[in-house]
Amino acid sequence: AWSGVVLAALGALGAHVLRYRTSRTGPWSLLLLGFIVYAAATIPWYLVPASGHPLPFPSLVDAGFFLSYAVFAAALVSLARRHRDHDPRASLEVVIVAIGAGTPLWEFVLKPEVVDQSWLVTATLYGYPLVLLVLFGMTIRLVLAVDRPDGAGLLLIGWIVGELVADVYYAVSVANGTFRLDSPFLLLYLASYTCLGAAALHPGSQLLAEVRPARVLRPRTRLLLLGSAVVSPLVVLAVAILRGAPHPAYLVLVAAVMVVLLLARVSSLMVDLAEQRRLRLELQHLAETLRHRAFHDALTGLANRALFTEHIESALRQRPTAAERGPAVVMLEIDGFKEINDTLGHDVGDLVLIAVAERLDRVSRSGDTVARLGGDEFALLLPAVELVQALGVAERIVAGFREPLELGGNPVVVSTSIGIVVADGTQGRSQLLKQADVAMFDAKTSQRGSYRVFSPEQHTAVLKRHALSLELKGAASRGELRLDYQPVMELATHAMVGVEALVRWSHPEHGLLPPLQFIPLAEANGCIREIGDWVLEEACRQSGRWDDAHPTHPPLDIAVNLSPRQLDADDVIERIAAIVQRTGVEPGRVVLELTESALAEDTEGMIAKMVRLKSLGVQVALDDFGTGFSSLSVLRRLPLDIIKIDRTFVAGIAREPEEWAVTTAIIALATSLGKRTLAEGIELGEQLAHLRALQCELGQGYLFDRPLPSQGIDERLASASRPAVRS
The missing domain is CATH 3.20.20.450 (EAL domain)
Incomplete structure (x- = not known):
C-alpha cells in the first residue's frame, strides 16, 4: 500500500508536468523532483527497519528528507513569484510565524521527550516540524494570495499538514524509543501523499501557477498573526516561570530574535505604507485630473457637453424665484468656421476656438456656465433669468465679436449666430437644448452674426430648413x-x-x-x-x-x-x-x-x-x-x-x-x-x-x-x- 500510494503520487505529478508543457509547469516540476528525492529517502527508511536491522538516527535518509523539503520550498517560492507585486520581504512573516509556532511545539511536545541526546539528534528532531512549519506558512500565504482558494490550494495545505503532524509523531516516537512502522499515525503520510497527487490532478492546479495580482492580507489579519508569533516565546517563558522551572536561555534568545525580525518587517511595512500613501495621493490627484478631463473641454478648458447638461438638469430642478424667471440656454456657432479650418489650417482653427472661449468667458456673468459642446458650437447656461437678461447677454456676445481676434499678431474677423431659449417649466434638458439649436439654426440661415429667440411657430419651418441643409451636403456629387x-x-x-x-x-x-x-x-x-x-x-x-x-x-x-x-x-x-x-x-x-x-x-x-x-x-x-x-x-x-x-x-x-x-x-x-x-x-x-x-x-x-x-x-x-x- 505504501509503495502504491507513493507511485500514484509520482505518476500524478509526472502527468501534470507532461500535460501542461508550458512555463507554468516549472513549480510543479520542482514538486515532482522534490517528491522523487523524498520517495528515494523513504525506501531505506521503510525497508531497513522492516528487515530487522536498526536505522541509525540521524542518517543519510534524514538528509534526503531535508533535501526534499528544500526542493519543496523552492517550488513554493516559484509559485509565489508568479503573483505580480509579490514582496520577497514577506518571507520574514513566514519565518516569524514558523518560529512562533515551533517554540511551544518544542517546549511542550518535543523537549520533554529529548533527554540526554546529542545536539545533532536534537537539531534533527526539532528540524522536522520547524521546516514543515515554514513550508506550511509558505503554502498558507500562497493559497491566501488567490481571491478564492480552490481545491488544488486546499489539497496542498492538506499535504503539508499531514506531513507536519506525522513528522511531529515521528520525532516524539524516535526520541522516546517507541517508533513503529505499523503505527496508525504513519497513515498520515499516505494521506499527505494522496493530497499532493490529487492537487496535481485538480483542474485548479494551473491557477496556482498563473501570473496574477497578489492579494494583500488585511492589516488586522497580518497584525494578529505576527503579534501572536512574537508573543509565543514570551508566553512559553511565562509558563516556565509559573511552573518553577529554570528559565531556558534559548527562550530569551528566541524572543530577542523574534523582536529583531518583527522590527525588520515593521520597518519595511512602514516604508511600504509611506509608498502606499504617496501612491494614494497620486491616485487621488489622477482621479481629480481625470474627472476634470471628463467634464471639461481639453482645448479651451470650458465645461463640456456632459457637465453642461448636468448643470441644466440642476437648474431645471430649482423652482423659479419670480414669474417668468427660469434657466436660459444661449447657444452659438462660429460663422464660417469650416472655411477657417480649410484655408488657414486646423492649428489656426484651434486658436480661434481658444480665443472665442476667452471672449465668451469675459462677457458671461458670475454664476453662468460657459461650455464648448463640440466643434465650433458653444453654449451658456444662465440660471434664473428673464428673457430681457438673456437678450442682454446675446447683445454683449455680438458686440464682443465686432473686434477682430488677435491670433499671433494676425487679426481674424469672426461672427457668431446665436439661439436663445428660456425654460418655461415644460421642457426637459434635451428639449431645451434642441430648442436652442433650432433658434441658432434660424439665426445662422437668416442673418449671420445675429440672434434669434425660440418660438413654437418657427419650429416647423426651421426643422424643414435644417433637414434641407443636411440633404444639401453632397447634392452636387449626387447629380441633383x-x-x-x-x-x-x-x-x-x-x-x-x-x-x-x-x-x-x-x-x-x-x-x-x-x-x-x-x-x-x-x-x-x-x-x-x-x-x-x-x-x-x-x-x-x-x-x-x-x-x-x-x-x-x-x-x-x-x-x-x-x-x-x-x-x-x-x-x-x-x-x-x-x-x-x-x-x-x-x-x-x-x-x-x-x-x-x-x-x-x-x-x-x-x-x-x-x-x-x-x-x-x-x-x-x-x-x-x-x-x-x-x-x-x-x-x-x-x-x-x-x-x-x-x-x-x-x-x-x-x-x-x-x-x-x-x-x-x-x-x-x-x-x-x-x-x-x-x-x-x-x-x-x-x-x-x-x-x-x-x-x-x-x-x-x-x-x-x-x-x-x-x-x-x-x-x-x-x-x-x-x-x-x-x-
Missing part, C-alpha cells in the same frame, strides 16, 4: 444640381451676347428648388464652396459645348454669381484659376458677379481679391448695384467691368421720376468710370425704351426670355436669329 441660363442681351442690337448661369436643386421629394431656398443654407453649413465650384465648372464646360456645336455664332459670355462666403476662403482665387484652366474657356468670357453686401463686410480685403481676380483675365461685375452702401470713393477703386442695375430701379423707370433719376445717375456714373451697365428685370417694352435712351448697354429679363435649360440656349443659337422682343 442643374443650371438654367438667362440670356444677356445687347440692348442696342437685341443680340444675345451672353448668359447668366442660375443654379437649381432638383430635390428628390420637393421638386425643383430655386436658389433662394437653398443658397443661404449652403452658406450656413459650409457646402457653398462645393456648390460654387460645381456651378462655375459646369457653366464653363457648357460654354465650350455651345462653341463646339455652333461655331458660326459669336461666343457667349458666361456669368456666374459668387457668394460672399465663397470669397471668404483664402484659396478662392486659386480654385477659380484651376477651373478656368481645366475647362479651357477663354478667361475674358467669364463674368464673376459679386454683391455689394460682400464689399460691406470687408471692403479692403474684397478689393484685394477683386484685383487678383482681374489678374486672371476674367471680368468682374457688381450685382444689385444701388441696394447697398457703396460710396463713390469705394466705387472708383473697384476693378469692375460691369455694374448691374438692380431690378427695383428698372421696374419704376417708366413711371416713377425718382427711379428714373437714380437709374440715370447710375448709368452716367458707370460711363464716367469706364464701366459697362447691365439692367436686370426688364419685363416691359417701355422699360427697354427708356434704358436704350439712357444708353444702357446690356440687359436681361422676361421681356427677352426666362431662364432656360442648356437645350433652350442651344435652340436659340441654332436658329441663328436674334430673339424677338415681346410686346
